[in-house]
Amino acid sequence: MNPPNDSSLNRRLFLSRFAAALAATSVAGFPTIVRAQAADKPIKIALVGCGGRGSGAAEQALKADNYVQLVAMGDAFSDRLETAHKNLKAGETGARVQVEDAQKFVGLDAIDKICAIKDLDVVLLTTPPGFRAEHLQKCVDAGKHTFCEKPCATDAPGVKRFLAATAAAKAKNLGLLSGFCYRFANGEREFFKRVQAGEIGDVRAVYGSYMGGSPWVKERKEGWTDLEYQLRNWLYFTWLSGDHIVEQAIHSVDKMLWAFDDATPVRAWSVAGRQQRVEDQFGHIFDHFAVGYEFSGGRMGTIFCRQQQGTWSNSNEKIFGTKGTGEIIAFKSQGYKLIDGTEWKYDGPRPDMYQNEHDAFFASIRAGKPLNLGEKLAHSTMTGILGRMAGYTGQVVSWDDAVDSKEDLRPTEPLDWKMKLPTPPVAMPGRTKFI
Numbered sequence: 001m002n003p004p005n006d007s008s009l010n011r012r013l014f015l016s017r018f019a020a021a022l023a024a025t026s027v028a029g030f031p032t033i034v035r036a037q038a039a040d041k042p043i044k045i046a047l048v049g050c051g052g053r054g055s056g057a058a059e060q061a062l063k064a065d066n067y068v069q070l071v072a073m074g075d076a077f078s079d080r081l082e083t084a085h086k087n088l089k090a091g092e093t094g095a096r097v098q099v100e101d102a103q104k105f106v107g108l109d110a111i112d113k114i115c116a117i118k119d120l121d122v123v124l125l126t127t128p129p130g131f132r133a134e135h136l137q138k139c140v141d142a143g144k145h146t147f148c149e150k151p152c153a154t155d156a157p158g159v160k161r162f163l164a165a166t167a168a169a170k171a172k173n174l175g176l177l178s179g180f181c182y183r184f185a186n187g188e189r190e191f192f193k194r195v196q197a198g199e200i201g202d203v204r205a206v207y208g209s210y211m212g213g214s215p216w217v218k219e220r221k222e223g224w225t226d227l228e229y230q231l232r233n234w235l236y237f238t239w240l241s242g243d244h245i246v247e248q249a250i251h252s253v254d255k256m257l258w259a260f261d262d263a264t265p266v267r268a269w270s271v272a273g274r275q276q277r278v279e280d281q282f283g284h285i286f287d288h289f290a291v292g293y294e295f296s297g298g299r300m301g302t303i304f305c306r307q308q309q310g311t312w313s314n315s316n317e318k319i320f321g322t323k324g325t326g327e328i329i330a331f332k333s334q335g336y337k338l339i340d341g342t343e344w345k346y347d348g349p350r351p352d353m354y355q356n357e358h359d360a361f362f363a364s365i366r367a368g369k370p371l372n373l374g375e376k377l378a379h380s381t382m383t384g385i386l387g388r389m390a391g392y393t394g395q396v397v398s399w400d401d402a403v404d405s406k407e408d409l410r411p412t413e414p415l416d417w418k419m420k421l422p423t424p425p426v427a428m429p430g431r432t433k434f435i
């Protein structure tokens with residue numbers, strides 16, 4: 001058994017902190033009863049954010065159930081929408097891609113147009129995460145089930161808005177599938193089931209690493225306004241991505257929380273910076289973070305993440321228990337070795353985890369008991385944000401202070417294609433203040 005964790009206490013603290021946001025969220029129509037649906041009743045879905053992940057998620061949703069139909073698509077840009085539409089049409093489930101031109105919505109208000117469609121059951125939210133909380137809130141107000149890609153926000157106010165919308169979704173019996181796909185990977189599920197059953201003893205420490213090269217970057221084209229440039233090159237702007245510890249390494253952060261039975265950390269500190277990616281095209285995010293997370297009872301988590309070309313690439317998690325050590329290497333191996341020499345390795349099937357999560361979600365909708373995984377998504381996202389705050393400021397930051405942070409990264413003016421949106425300064429540990 002793990003030592004008593006503080007997850008329920010943290011949860012209560014967090015819940016009380018977002019109670020005000022919840023009060024502001026409409027639960028019009030409460031309570032909505034979602035009943036089990038006949039197995040051949042069409043489930044109509046829409047996609048908002050038609051990029052790489054959105055296209056994948058739409059295909060997985062279509063494959064999850066023979067009666068799922070994609071009926072609407074929305075994106076900030078028509079080229080992204082049309083490419084995704086063409087690819088989905090050409091795919092295995094193309095016959096159930098039934099998106100009339102009038103149901104293709106381009107612009108930042110695409111979400112509103114989609115939420116206004118009456119005969120629509122599920123919305124897949126796969127834009128950059130800076131929009132997720134607002135989009136979820138709109139979908140829940142409109143009575144739609146959602147798939148929310150990870151992470152769910154880029155700052156603490158966003159996480160609170162997301163949690164408020166999660167609670168409203170629960171009150172309406174609306175499903176919310178989280179993009180933490182490893183939670184649906186067979187190997188990881190079996191591994192964590194054994195860890196939680198105490199097979200490696202009490203979990204005392206977790207090390208996670210998400211280290212690789214630099215992902216895609218878009219150079220600014222002539223004619224692009226500040227907003228278009230930032231949206232197209234969104235990985236490098238913190239209001240949109242949360243920085244790479246929140247946007248990418250969050251999978252490792254999520255597995256760290258999973259190992260600790262979903263406890264949230266007490267505080268964090270970090271060594272982090274921007275060393276290799278210094279050119280303008282990389283916006284203002286960092287390229288490395290090493291974060292120490294302290295959990296209750298003196299338990300420790302460490303997350304290393306890096307995006308630098310030419311450096312050692314490695315992604316794994318090590319879980320240290322009082323009886324032995326477990327290790328996960330994504331897609332490859334999950335197992336442990338105990339001090340007494342006992343070994344266990346997962347050797348079962350490895351079906352696609354992305355498909356697994358959609359299969360489970362659509363089955364739960366059909367059964368009238370939709371999965372709602374919003375809280376875990378929010379807690380892991382907030383833990384990543386806490387690590388970024390520690391990295392940017394160079395200070396020890398407590399969970400409570402991080403949750404109460406007033407730092408709202410969204411532009412202060414309403415979004416407008418012609419607005420001035422300069423790149424914010426790069427944070428400087430020791431000088432950047434905690435807000």
Ligand SMILES: NC(=O)c1ccc[n+]([C@@H]2O[C@H](COP(=O)([O-])OP(=O)(O)OC[C@H]3O[C@@H](n4cnc5c(N)ncnc54)[C@H](O)[C@@H]3O)[C@@H](O)[C@H]2O)c1
Pocket residue numbers: 048049050051052053054074075076077080081107108110111126127128129131149150151179180181231247248
């Ligand atoms: N779970 C995973 O393994 C996994 C893998 C990849 C990406 N993701 C997540 O999926 C999300 C999308 O990532 P991606 O790689 O598909 O990015 P992408 O850039 O390929 O796609 C994002 C799309 O959203 C559109 N968009 C931006 N703002 C919008 C708005 N306000 N309204 C409507 N459309 C808008 C963009 O034009 C773009 O087409 C991110 O949160 C990312 O972290 C998760």
